Amino acid sequence: MKYEPVIGLEVHAQLLTESKIFCGCSTQFGRGPNDNACPVCAGFPGVLPVLNKKVVELAIKTGLATGSEIRPSSILARKNYFYPDLPKGYQISQYELPICVNGAVEIEIDGSRKRIRLTRIHMEEDAGKNIHDAHGDASLVDLNRAGVPLLEIVSEPDIRTAAEAGAYLRTLRAILQYLGVCDGNMEEGSFRCDANVSVRPAGSDVFGTKVEIKNLNSFKAVERAIEFEIERQTEALAENTTIAQETRLWDENREETRPMRSKESAHDYRYFPDPDLLPLVIDRAWIAEIRTTLPELPSARKARFMTEYALPDYEAELLTSRKDIADYFESAMRVHANPKGLANWIVGDLFRIVKERKLDEQFYIAAWPVASHSLAEMVRLIDQGKISGRIGKTVFEAMLDSGKTPEQIVREKGLEQVSDAGSIEVAVEHVIAANAKQVAQFQSGNEKVFGFLVGQIMKATQGKANPQKVNEILHAKLRSRG
Ligand SMILES: [Zn+2]
Secondary structure, X not given: OOEEEEEEEEEEEEOOOOEOOOOOXXXXXXXXXXXXXXXXXXXXXXXXXXXXXXXXXHHHHHHHHOOOEEXXXXXXEEEEOOEOOEOOOEEEEOOOXXXXXXXXXXXXXXXXXXXXXXXXXXXXXXXXXXXXXXXOOEEEEEOOOOOOEEEEEEEOOOEOOHHHHHHHHHHHHHHHHHHOOOOOOOOOOOEEEEEXXXXXXOOOOOOOOOXXXXXXXXXXXXXXXXXXXXXXXXXXXXXXXXXXXXXEEEEOOOOEEEEEEEOOOHHHHOOEEOOOOOOEEOOHHHHHHHHOOOOOOHHHHHHHHHHHOOOXXXXXXXXXXOHHHHHXXXXXXXXXXXXXXXXXXXHHHHHHHHHXXXXXXXXXXXXXXXXXXXXXXXXXXXXXXXXXXXXXHHHHHHHHHHOOOHHHHHHHHOOOOEOOHHHHHHHHHHHHHHOHHHHHHHHOOOOOHHHHHHHHHHHHOOOOEOHHHHHXXXXXXXXXXX
16 A cells, blocks of 8 residues: 655744834843743733734735735634743634735745645744753743744645655745745744644545654754654554554654654634734735835745846755845845856855855854955956966965955965966976976877876966966977977
């Protein structure tokens, strides 16, 4: 029997607001425990929440960017559960009437496109954090996170593989980053994902028992956990074992999921409209106004990079998958308009160094030491023939560690390309005289030796000779002797 996995993802994205969703406390990360807490987010009796307008604006922005319907009126509801990181005993969220419904995110996988539908996008507050085992028998409670605004973005179960899940998350994160809605930092927890996974016999239209996986802190964790779960459930089905509806935790070290608790159903939470907050009624004119502020989104920017700059699919994709990198490329283009050259240095060398230095998913161009205009000036030096492409690599690495401009580095290190025929001729003569055996081999028809001789000349000129001139002069000299 063949089986088919069915996957839906729930993403929690922390919104880039200055203050929390229902009070004036700061949302700043990394402050001392409970520095960002007040009676409202600490859940004291008698306090009143006031909805932060910016949160609504960012939710609408996300809804518009994903083609969702923006509900003219929606409700903030209490989701009741007791846990010490949530002093009120309930979380303010949205249930029956979320702010956005019926959107979609289009992903690209192995060259083909697929639409992943969005069930809903709703606003809610984050809970605080408990730390156990750090202070003897006592548990510590930090409420800095309580009341931090989140968007919960829920997909339909349209995803079929771990790779599709990864592509969906990367695309969604790029959209949120482009919108300036969320910084997408998975390590700090501002972009989190839970995965709902079930498996059913291929061709069936009934869903299998759903398992929710939590504690997924990286794209890699999401993909691995889904793969593990698909395998585990497929084996269980094949052996006719019952699959429990439960929440499981991903254990990064052991690379497996294990049971955490049996899954609550919606009715366990006793949702009801929060009596402290009026229904949220949104003015159509405000939605129209927000629509005018939408930036160019990743897929549109990629298409433009392919037509405007004649870049191939692969390079356009890599450059636009992150807004900061696409911006970096375009600001370099304003200094020196060689799209292919700049794209090669970014996609090739910059990405390689980011990987080598293990900056990967936490890498931001703001922390990159080479300014866009310096990269552009270096490519210009190459295009003007002032340095060779090979010397460019040396200049690139030197810029990285010194912060100097390419001109400075070329001048200080004496890296300028030698193009004048006189000095190249001297080097060519010298190499010919020193390699009589190879010269004879070339003249008796062994063309391959030519490359060796060029290499010797480049070595003698410390890589600074213009390679094209070296080729011409060497050819002419050898021909005149032959
Ligand atoms: Zn507060």
